Structure formats: C-alpha cells, structure tokens
Amino acid sequence: MQPKSYLIFKWIVYALATLLMLAFQSLVLSQIRVMGLTPFLYPVLPAVAAMYEGGRRGPVYALAVGVVCGLLLPEPFPGFFGIAFTLSAVLCARVAERLLAPGLLCGILVSAMSLALTGALRILVQLLTGGGYLELMARIALGETLITLPAVLVVLPLYRVIHKRCAADY
Amino acid sequence: MKQPDRFGIMVLSVAAAIAVLLSVMAYFSTNSAALPNIAGTIAAPFRAAAAAITETVDGWKDYVTEFDQLKEENRQLKLELAEKEAILRQAELDREENARLRKLAELREQRRDLHFESARVLAQDDSNWSSLLTINKGTAHGIQTGNCVVTEEGYLIGIVTEAGLNWATVRTILDSGSSVGALVFRSGASAVAQGDFALMGQGRLSLTYLGTDPDLAYGDLIVTSGLRGYYPAQLVIGSVEEVRSSDDGLDQIAVVRPAAELEELEQVFVITSFDIVDSQVYIVYEDDLAE
Numbered sequence: 001m002q003p004k005s006y007l008i009f010k011w012i013v014y015a016l017a018t019l020l021m022l023a024f025q026s027l028v029l030s031q032i033r034v035m036g037l038t039p040f041l042y043p044v045l046p047a048v049a050a051m052y053e054g055g056r057r058g059p060v061y062a063l064a065v066g067v068v069c070g071l072l073l074p075e076p077f078p079g080f081f082g083i084a085f086t087l088s089a090v091l092c093a094r095v096a097e098r099l100l101a102p103g104l105l106c107g108i109l110v111s112a113m114s115l116a117l118t119g120a121l122r123i124l125v126q127l128l129t130g131g132g133y134l135e136l137m138a139r140i141a142l143g144e145t146l147i148t149l150p151a152v153l154v155v156l157p158l159y160r161v162i163h164k165r166c167a168a169d170y
Numbered sequence: 171m172k173q174p175d176r177f178g179i180m181v182l183s184v185a186a187a188i189a190v191l192l193s194v195m196a197y198f199s200t201n202s203a204a205l206p207n208i209a210g211t212i213a214a215p216f217r218a219a220a221a222a223i224t225e226t227v228d229g230w231k232d233y234v235t236e237f238d239q240l241k242e243e244n245r246q247l248k249l250e251l252a253e254k255e256a257i258l259r260q261a262e263l264d265r266e267e268n269a270r271l272r273k274l275a276e277l278r279e280q281r282r283d284l285h286f287e288s289a290r291v292l293a294q295d296d297s298n299w300s301s302l303l304t305i306n307k308g309t310a311h312g313i314q315t316g317n318c319v320v321t322e323e324g325y326l327i328g329i330v331t332e333a334g335l336n337w338a339t340v341r342t343i344l345d346s347g348s349s350v351g352a353l354v355f356r357s358g359a360s361a362v363a364q365g366d367f368a369l370m371g372q373g374r375l376s377l378t379y380l381g382t383d384p385d386l387a388y389g390d391l392i393v394t395s396g397l398r399g400y401y402p403a404q405l406v407i408g409s410v411e412e413v414r415s416s417d418d419g420l421d422q423i424a425v426v427r428p429a430a431e432l433e434e435l436e437q438v439f440v441i442t443s444f445d446i447v448d449s450q451v452y453i454v455y456e457d458d459l460a461e
Contacts, residue, residue: 026220026293036371037298059181067188071209074295074302074339078196078203079189086185090178122299126367133367140298140371 010166011061014049017158018065021045029151037140039148040115041155042069046085047092047114048155051102052163055093062089076125084121088114104156111152115145201308201315201333210304210334217292217337218306225436283445284402287311289319291435292337301345301370303327305438308334318394318401318441325430326350326394326405327438338440342432343407344370351398352377352407355391359384363392363407363426373432374411377424384422386413392426402444 021041029039046065050058066085075081092110100106119141126137195203202210232240289305307313317330319340328342329350341348348365359380366376377392390410396403412425 023220026217027223030294031224040297055175056177059178063181063185063188066185068209070192071206072213074297074300076299077189078192079185082185082188083182086178086182090175090182093178126299136368144298 006166010162013162013166014061014159017162018045018068020158021155024151024154029148032147034147035143037143037147039151040144041148041151042073042081043085043088043114043118044111044148044152044155046089047110048107048152048159050089050093051096051106051110052159053093055090055097058093059086059089062086076122076129080121080125081118084118085114087121088117091117107156108149108152111155112145112149115148116141119144202339206332207334210308210337214292214306214334214337217304218290221290221292284441285443286439287313287442288437288439289313289338290437294433294435298371300347301328301342301365301432302331303340303342303435303438305338305340305440306336307440308336308338310335312442313338313440314442316400318405319438320405320441321430321435321438323429324405325428326407327430327432327435329401330440340438343375343428344373344432346370348375350401350407351395352392353395353403354384354386354410355393356387357385357390359386360395360397361392361424363394369425373428375408375426375428377410377426378416378421380422380424382420382422384413384424386410386422386424388412392424402441 025039025041029041032039042065046058046062049061049065052058053061062085063082066082067079069075069085070079070081073081092114095110095113096102096106100109123134123137123141127134192203192205195205201207287307289307289311291303292306293304295302303319305319313330313333315330315333319327319330321327326343328340328345328348330338331341332339343350343363343365345365346367348363350363352361352363353359354361361377361384362379364376364378366374369376377386380386388410392407392410394401394403394405394407406429408426408428408430410424411427413422414425415421416423
C-alpha cells in the first residue's frame with residue numbers, strides 16, 4: 001500500500017501535466033491544420049495515463065479529464081467525454097497489462113485506440129441523432145487519429161517521467 | 171484480473187451517472203447549466219490569455235509574411251473607399267428624396283434599431299466535428315441564448331447557444347446544427363440557410379427548401395428573413411456559389427459562401443436586442459371607398 005501523501009503528490013503532478021497538455025492543445029495544436037483537420041490531443045491523455053497507471057487509477061483519471069473536457073469543450077451530449085475517455089482507459093489499461101509492455105509502441109497503440117474509440121462513439125451518436133454522412137465522418141475520425149499520433153511523442157515522455165519519478169521518490 | 175474489470179465497470183457507471191446528471195441540468199437551464207457556467211467562468215481568463223498569446227504570435231507572423239500583400243490591399247481599399255464615398259453622397263440625396271416621398275405617401279418610417287455588445291473571440295472550436303466559438307462576454311453583459319452574432323460589417327456569424335456569466339458559446343452558420351430563415355435578396359424567395367456536415371470542412375453552408383425550380387444565380391446575396399421575429403431581418407449571410415440537386419434528387423439546394431471570414435475572427439458583435447419596423451403600404455381600393 002502506498003502512502004496517501006505519495007498518491008496526492010503524484011496526482012497533483014498529473015493534474016499539472018494535464019493542464020500543460022490542455023495549453024499545448026489550445027496554443028499549438030489548434031493552430032495546425034492538416035488536410036483541413038486539427039489534431040485533437042485530449043483522448044490521448046487518459047490512454048497514456050491508463051497505460052502507466054493500470055486499470056484502477058487510469059479510468060478514474062480518465063473520468064476526471066473527461067468531465068473537465070466536457071465542461072470546457074462542445075460535446076455531442078453532456079458527459080460524452082467522461083464516458084468515452086473512461087471506456088478508452090479501461091481498454092487501454094488491459095492492452096498494457098496483457099498485450100504490450102508500457103512503452104513507445106504500446107503508447108502509440110493505446111493512443112490510436114482511444115482516438116479511434118472517441119471518433120467511433122461520436123459517429124454513433126451523430127448517426128443516432130439523425131446526422132448522416134457515415135463515410136465522411138469515418139474519414140474525419142481516421143484523419144484526426146493520424147494527425148494527432150505524432151503529438152503522442154510529447155505526451156509519452158512527460159507522463160513517463162511523472163510515473164517513474166514519483167515511483168522512485170517513494 | 172477480475173477486480174480491475176469490475177472496477178472499470180464501476181467507474182463507467184459513475185461516468186454514465188454524471189452524463190445523466192449533466193443532461194438533466196442542461197435540460198432545465200435557460201442559458202447554461204451551473205457546472206459548465208462555473209467551469210467556463212474559471213477558464214475565461216486563461217482562454218483570454220491564450221487568445222492574446224495566439225494573436226500576438228499571429229501578428230508577428232503576419233508582419234513578416236504579409237507586409238507586401240497588405241500594402242497592395244491598402245492601395246485597393248483606398249480606391250474602393252473613394253468609389254464608396256461617391257455612392258454615399260448620392261445615397262444621401264436619395265435618402266432626403268425618399269423621406270419627402272414617404273411623407274407624401276404617409277408611410278411609416280423604416281427603422282432598424284439594433285443593440286450591439288462587442289466581444290472578443292477567446293477560442294475557436296478545437297474539434298473537427300462542429301463549428302463553434304467562445305466569446306468573452308456573457309449574461310453579465312446582457313447576452314442570452316438565441317442572440318445573433320455579426321462581424322463589424324454586419325455579416326452573420328452565428329447564434330449564441332450557451333451563455334455563462336462572462337463567456338458565451340456561438341454556433342456558427344457552418345455548424346451542422348445551425349438553421350436560420352433566409353431570403354434571396356434579389357428575388358425575395360424564402361429559404362432556410364442550414365449548416366451542412368459535408369460542407370462544413372469547406373467553409374460553406376447550404377440553402378434548402380428552395381423548391382424544384384428556384385430563381386437563383388451565382389453570386390445572389392442571401393440575407394436573414396427575420397420571419398417570426400426570432401432574428402433581425404436583412405443580416406447578410408453570404409452569396410450563392412453553386413446550385414445543385416439535393417442528395418435525394420427531389421429538391422434543389424444552393425451552396426452558400428459565408429460573407430463573414432469565420433476563421434479570421436477576433437472581434438464580434440452580439441445583437442442583444444433589436445427593433446425593426448418595415449414600411450407598410452396600405453392599398454385602399456376604390457370599391458372599398460365607395461362602401
């Protein structure tokens with residue numbers, strides 16, 4: 001059992017890293033347009049955190065990030081990001097526990113999974129609410145996933161340092 | 171391995187419960203639900219700082235890359251201004267004549283009282299799935315959901331869909347959820363200007379409910395109809411770029427290029443209230459007079 005102060009410290013650092021990544025998205029990534037699309041980093045954060053922190057803490061972090069994103073960003077329905085990110089984190093943690101050891105390859109895989117899952121859920125909601133164009137939406141989801149993946153290289157080292165350093169300090 | 175799975179399902183259930191709670195709160199709120207309002211109010215200064223940084227960097231970039239282009243544009247604008255001044259002088263004479271004739275014909279004077287609240291754009295939507303803006307004014311400044319947002323030239327940008335204390339979300343006319351009553355300025359034909367998911371990425375919107383044989387031409391100006399009084403009339407939406415059959419082939423739709431440059435917005439104006447009086451012509455038939 002880890003001491004409570006350790007957990008508090010670690011999650012404060014994670015929260016600060018999340019804020020840094022939110023700033024990175026709004027100041028840098030939102031200025032980038034590739035084939036008319038903008039990278040969308042938010043689904044990557046819970047995926048990478050779940051990869052390092054596992055199936056218990058990962059989904060809780062994902063839920064918190066999802067709720068914050070939902071309050072600040074437009075979403076298909078209230079609480080959408082909370083559900084999408086938590087589901088992503090549960091699946092990503094399983095991949096990291098059973099399929100690939102946490103690292104660069106696993107990080108890219110879980111990030112792609114999380115982006116694709118968020119996109120797929122968006123398409124599903126859009127279709128259920130009557131907005132058609134499945135092919136176009138699938139193209140947007142795929143494009144968004146591909147152009148966001150290079151940004152994973154910024155998130156991975158940061159979260160890795162937090163995970164390792166916090167573990168080493170205690 | 172079973173414990174984390176059960177735990178995952180538990181967290182997912184919490185996420186679903188939060189979604190239900192937020193949906194209920196959103197359903198019962200007029201301008202914005204309490205939690206998004208608080209979050210938006212706290213985030214507003216940070217968004218303003220981010221917008222200021224982005225604007226400064228863009229300013230430097232523009233200074234370096236667009237100096238020659240701006241010089242040429244400035245020259246063109248001076249010429250255009252001279253032409254417009256001549257038109258304005260003529261318009262002034264016409265206005266006086268119009269006032270005299272209106273008095274003779276005993277018509278009510280046309281009036282357009284629009285009350286504006288200026289605001290700065292804090293953020294453009296980061297996602298590729300919608301077209302929204304966040305501005306730095308909210309209910310504290312008299313902004314309500316349903317208010318129209320225009321550029322300084324009076325071109326329609328969109329409608330306020332959510333208003334917090336010091337922020338508001340604007341759904342632009344490109345967003346697939348946007349729908350505004352419209353008129354073809356030349357012919358007076360009514361239609362609906364709708365955001366279209368397929369056109370949104372190209373920065374265009376569609377004009378629907380045109381019928382099978384619409385009287386439309388390339389470049390036709392599209393303005394708001396103002397029907398039912400929800401939005402002010404005669405706000406410029408854009409111009410027709412293409413007329414084609416709808417997906418089902420039963421109807422014609424037009425592709426409209428917005429007059430406002432939606433990606434370049436920094437300052438916008440929210441129409442917080444309006445009072446428009448159009449002229450009313452009372453035709454009195456001789457038969458009626460005889461009665």
